[in-house]
Amino acid sequence: xxxxLEKNSDAVRKRIQGHAFDDEEGEEYEGSTFGGFSDxxxxxxxxxQNLDADLRxxxxxxxxxxRGIVAHVNGYTQPSLADLHKLIVSHGGGFLQYLDxxxxxxxxxxxxxxxxxxxxxxKYRIVKPAWIVDSVKAGKLLPWNDYRVVDEGVKQKVxxxxxxxxxxxxxxQRRGYRDQTETSWYTSQMRHENGDTExxxxxxxxxxxxxxxxxxxxxxVIPASPAVEADDFPGVSSIGEADLLAAMEDVPDADASFDExxxxxxxxxxxxxxxxxxxxxxxxxxxxxxxxxxxxxTQRRPLTPEEYNAMLWQDAGxxxxxQKKPLTAEExxxxxLQNPHMAKSSxxxxxxxxxxxxxxxxxxxxxxxxxxxxxxQARAQEKSxxxxxxSKAPGARRYVLHIDFDSFFAAVSLRQNPHLVDKPxxxxxxxGPGSEIASCNYPARKFGVKNGMxxxxxxxxxxxxxxxxxxxxxxxxASRHFYDSILAVEGVVQSISIDEALIxxxxxxxxxxxxxxxxxxxxxxxxxxxxxxxxxxxIRDAVRDKTGCEVSVGIGNNILLAKVALxxxxxxxxxxxxxxxxxxxxxxxxxxxxxxxxxSIGKKxxxxxxxxxxxxxxxxxxxxxxxxxxxxxxxxxxxxxxxDKQEVxxxxxxxxxxxxxxxxxxxxxxxxxxxxxxxxxxxLSKRLLENLVKGKQMTMKIMRKAADAGMDPPKNLGHGKCDxxxxxxxxxxxxxxxxxxxxxxxxxxxxxxxxxxxxxxxxVQMQKLEPLKPMAASTSTVESxxxxxxxxxxxxxxxxxxxxxxTETEEFKSSHKKTRPKLADExxxxxxxxxxxxxxxxxxxxxxxxLPLETSVKHRP
DNA sequence: TGTGTGTGGTAGC
DNA sequence: GATCGCTACCACACACA
Numbered sequence: 001x002x003x004x005l006e007k008n009s010d011a012v013r014k015r016i017q018g019h020a021f022d023d024e025e026g027e028e029y030e031g032s033t034f035g036g037f038s039d040x041x042x043x044x045x046x047x048x049q050n051l052d053a054d055l056r057x058x059x060x061x062x063x064x065x066x067r068g069i070v071a072h073v074n075g076y077t078q079p080s081l082a083d084l085h086k087l088i089v090s091h092g093g094g095f096l097q098y099l100d101x102x103x104x105x106x107x108x109x110x111x112x113x114x115x116x117x118x119x120x121x122x123k124y125r126i127v128k129p130a131w132i133v134d135s136v137k138a139g140k141l142l143p144w145n146d147y148r149v150v151d152e153g154v155k156q157k158v159x160x161x162x163x164x165x166x167x168x169x170x171x172x173q174r175r176g177y178r179d180q181t182e183t184s185w186y187t188s189q190m191r192h193e194n195g196d197t198e199x200x201x202x203x204x205x206x207x208x209x210x211x212x213x214x215x216x217x218x219x220x221v222i223p224a225s226p227a228v229e230a231d232d233f234p235g236v237s238s239i240g241e242a243d244l245l246a247a248m249e250d251v252p253d254a255d256a257s258f259d260e261x262x263x264x265x266x267x268x269x270x271x272x273x274x275x276x277x278x279x280x281x282x283x284x285x286x287x288x289x290x291x292x293x294x295x296x297x298t299q300r301r302p303l304t305p306e307e308y309n310a311m312l313w314q315d316a317g318x319x320x321x322x323q324k325k326p327l328t329a330e331e332x333x334x335x336x337l338q339n340p341h342m343a344k345s346s347x348x349x350x351x352x353x354x355x356x357x358x359x360x361x362x363x364x365x366x367x368x369x370x371x372x373x374x375x376x377q378a379r380a381q382e383k384s385x386x387x388x389x390x391s392k393a394p395g396a397r398r399y400v401l402h403i404d405f406d407s408f409f410a411a412v413s414l415r416q417n418p419h420l421v422d423k424p425x426x427x428x429x430x431x432g433p434g435s436e437i438a439s440c441n442y443p444a445r446k447f448g449v450k451n452g453m454x455x456x457x458x459x460x461x462x463x464x465x466x467x468x469x470x471x472x473x474x475x476x477x478a479s480r481h482f483y484d485s486i487l488a489v490e491g492v493v494q495s496i497s498i499d500e501a502l503i504x505x506x507x508x509x510x511x512x513x514x515x516x517x518x519x520x521x522x523x524x525x526x527x528x529x530x531x532x533x534x535x536x537x538x539i540r541d542a543v544r545d546k547t548g549c550e551v552s553v554g555i556g557n558n559i560l561l562a563k564v565a566l567x568x569x570x571x572x573x574x575x576x577x578x579x580x581x582x583x584x585x586x587x588x589x590x591x592x593x594x595x596x597x598x599x600s601i602g603k604k605x606x607x608x609x610x611x612x613x614x615x616x617x618x619x620x621x622x623x624x625x626x627x628x629x630x631x632x633x634x635x636x637x638x639x640x641x642x643x644d645k646q647e648v649x650x651x652x653x654x655x656x657x658x659x660x661x662x663x664x665x666x667x668x669x670x671x672x673x674x675x676x677x678x679x680x681x682x683x684l685s686k687r688l689l690e691n692l693v694k695g696k697q698m699t700m701k702i703m704r705k706a707a708d709a710g711m712d713p714p715k716n717l718g719h720g721k722c723d724x725x726x727x728x729x730x731x732x733x734x735x736x737x738x739x740x741x742x743x744x745x746x747x748x749x750x751x752x753x754x755x756x757x758x759x760x761x762x763x764v765q766m767q768k769l770e771p772l773k774p775m776a777a778s779t780s781t782v783e784s785x786x787x788x789x790x791x792x793x794x795x796x797x798x799x800x801x802x803x804x805x806x807t808e809t810e811e812f813k814s815s816h817k818k819t820r821p822k823l824a825d826e827x828x829x830x831x832x833x834x835x836x837x838x839x840x841x842x843x844x845x846x847x848x849x850x851l852p853l854e855t856s857v858k859h860r861p
Numbered sequence: 862t863g864t865g866t867g868t869g870g871t872a873g874c
Numbered sequence: 875g876a877t878c879g880c881t882a883c884c885a886c887a888c889a890c891a
Binding site for chain 1 (some may be wrong): 865866867868869870871872873874
Binding site (some may be wrong): 360367369436594656661762 | 888
């Protein structure tokens, strides 16, 4: 008996070869009946298949050398996907645009495979594009074995097409493509058509519409045929696959569609009635829309704005109707994601999280900052344990240097483009209107271009703007040289960011002045200031020598003054604020020039008549506090007088670890949203382990499209105007367990009952951190989504962390008495102990989704 | 009044 | 051709006991 692969491939071949396209009278060109959107999508796929049938008919004189072959192209190929597609179809072959059921194709064509893909595709016939080209040249089908991409192991051999026997075809990713296929709209649709009743009708899906519940609160709100379950909306993966549809039609027995994997475990989807399935036992995979590497339909003509508009406003039933109604968010996303570029850049891409974090400048900035902070803390600890720390003489003069690269990203990237140095240059991902400018050089600033500005605005200000790409590796390298230079100076160093640091050099300066730093002896202050300037100058020289870039230095007698002095120092300079200049200097600054004062506080101050720092001095403290709150009011009252009590090097230990993504979030069903949340939790768990901490409180952050916001925000795949919702749970015991975190996070997401198509941002955060025994983390197979700064090994949270209560410490210690080094594949003993299944204080949700929580709503621009 | 939770603001390029 | 809107921390408002 043939394998399912064989059966399906055969079914696809039959369907493709039998598919004739005569005219636009076919049922796919008729209006939908009650089938609604699902039927509409099915017809759409047939339309696409018609194109192939048409081509096949026109080229029937060609030798039909690929008869019996159904191919899919993965990754970038030479010839292009479009050419390969044409060659295959015009020579009698079948072609699959999308691959959400690998068993439906006979061959996957790829030039090369990523290591991950090699594993994933290990059991399939992966052939080089030359097989197609050479076969066409030869006028006959050449042996595919000669064109293998993966140098097969045993696994690939077992799937020899010629011997007609397939031992196993289970995906290596248990919640991957297979699973998606099994739970997809196709499958359910086909099972219904076949009268398959694998899922008993009396067992309602978790997202089945609930009687009496408003539409908004229902899970995916999708017009579907009565036979189609609400969450069985077609994955984008399925769009355009009439052939796969046919393959599914031929699945005779639902049980047969579940294969045993190598471990003998049934490859079934998780039970649909499980309130929150603990997916992370197996590797969760983002809902696949298509192959991660390559958009499979690049050859498809992009829709014209009219066509796109027409689709988005299509009558949901497809009937010609005067009463057009807008599509649901899920339908809108499904159409949007037909565009392979969109799909590749969104949650539809299984590799989205890694890809996103690789490219996100803000993620890099945050990660670099955390790394540097940890490393400098460790360094400070080492120093203080080996040296007797000298207490600072109270009342002594201070010299703080604030050192900062001039337009860091731009300066570093310009080293490769010296011809652009005097021209306006920005660093951005692209030149599209919504591309954000990360950094701009001074010629660009002259036009009014600023960091964080969107390209559209920047181009309006300066039409001859030059856009350079990011070079994160080069930034890390430059930063390393920068910190090398700073750490060579005697003083207390505090990192602010990858390109910015504070250093307190008071001791050196006062020594150079020859006084105690309090009184004024003959010329001592002058000598102290000269020393500070000289240190600044030498740092600038050192960084310039090592990086070829300029840094500026602000010098003041506290952090605030060093910071504001830096403004005057830039670009490529240094500035020291003398004590007698402080009030005048500060007074002329606008309040938003003060650290911690941006548009919001600035606006509040403006409302009480304050624009400049000197205006603050006119207010009494109570007025300021009533307008801004006690802390902020007091701080600004101090700042306006040049007072800043914060010391350099006073950095608290980490209190939270989080992972969030608010770009590219476009789901077409609830399952995809939950899979994505699980992936975020996996990432969070990984970060906890990397930082040797576990957390006792988890917060989930959700951004949902604001009611008055359009479906497509101005920024491509951006979040647009959103409402944000945060909810936290306290776990009984601190954990790093991704399954536990994922369960809670999905629970929270479900509790809101949001329409998945309207989600625009998701994040998970752990607080109430406790130290993790280093061994548990070091033996785990943690792989960072980005390279850590090779500055120094990150510091573990000190054992004396104030986050830990005595009881917790004891519990932690005792829990480790029985532990031994953890092996890579065995459960983490710490996490075993910390298993919150038994001790959770929050009850897991069971049964139907509760009504949305009463939550206040915030609108974000 | 103290505590906990949710929300908001800010900083870095 | 697009686009990569993160993350940690602090402070505030409010509810509740």
